[in-house]
Amino acid sequence: QQQVKQSPQSLIVQKGGISIINCAYENTAFDYFPWYQQFPGKGPALLIAIRPDVSEKKEGRFTISFNKSAKQFSLHIMDSQPGDSATYFCAARQFGGNKLVFGAGTILRVKS
Amino acid sequence: NAGVMQNPRHLVRRRGQEARLRCSPMKGHSHVYWYRQLPEEGLKFMVYLQKENIIDESGMPKERFSAEFPKEGPSILRIQQVVRGDSAAYFCASSPGGGALHEQFFGPGTRLTVL
Numbered sequence: 001q002q003q004v005k006q007s008p009q010s011l012i013v014q015k016g017g018i019s020i021i022n023c024a025y026e027n028t029a030f031d032y033f034p035w036y037q038q039f040p041g042k043g044p045a046l047l048i049a050i051r052p053d054v055s056e057k058k059e060g061r062f063t064i065s066f067n068k069s070a071k072q073f074s075l076h077i078m079d080s081q082p083g084d085s086a087t088y089f090c091a092a093r094q095f096g097g098n099k100l101v102f103g104a105g106t107i108l109r110v111k112s
Numbered sequence: 113n114a115g116v117m118q119n120p121r122h123l124v125r126r127r128g129q130e131a132r133l134r135c136s137p138m139k140g141h142s143h144v145y146w147y148r149q150l151p152e153e154g155l156k157f158m159v160y161l162q163k164e165n166i167i168d169e170s171g172m173p174k175e176r177f178s179a180e181f182p183k184e185g186p187s188i189l190r191i192q193q194v195v196r197g198d199s200a201a202y203f204c205a206s207s208p209g210g211g212a213l214h215e216q217f218f219g220p221g222t223r224l225t226v227l
Binding site for chain 2: 004006034036041042043044045046049089098099100101102103104105
């Protein structure tokens with residue numbers, strides 16, 4: 001119930017392409033879904049987040065799509081750049097809760 | 113405005129020794145969270161603390177691990193009698209308040225290696 005399943009484990013995309021990372025969850029009490037970006041040797045940094053009352057949120061080249069009925073959400077990176085190469089984690093937090101539940105991560109490599 | 117600070121950044125211990133990991137939250141933040149990241153895995157919640165109080169320790173192993181956040185000074189995650197399985201990256205995050213309204217800001221982590 002507490003798990004967040006993330007796929008794919010790794011992803012290679014050509015520069016300018018679209019990177020898509022998917023996550024699924026079971027716990028319907030989750031009500032906050034952030035995405036984190038992590039570079040080697042660094043801590044995770046919040047990229048973009050969504051709540052279940054909207055189906056999509058866009059910030060620059062980054063978009064979250066959220067499907068409440070399917071209990072799935074995804075991150076789309078448009079016009080992917082080599083500088084986007086990093087590990088991406090989806091996460092979820094329960095309503096009224098404090099701890100984040102993370103997916104296993106996706107290693108993204110953007111080839112120039 | 114400095115971010116979350118963690119030290120040491122790298123820590124090597126032999127089996128049976130103690131490890132002390134420190135976390136200084138961002139200025140104005142009174143809530144601290146500790147997460148552990150095993151190789152090629154996501155972060156796993158360990159413990160949530162406010163000043164002088166442990167709020168949620170549901171992710172802490174029952175033995176050898178303890179955490180504190182004193183009124184003055186950094187939060188400390190303490191691992192006694194370390195074993196090889198404790199080798200991981202330990203991340204601290206802080207927020208100005210608890211619950212759904214506040215983002216957690218992560219530090220750079222402490223990478224613990226147990227020989």
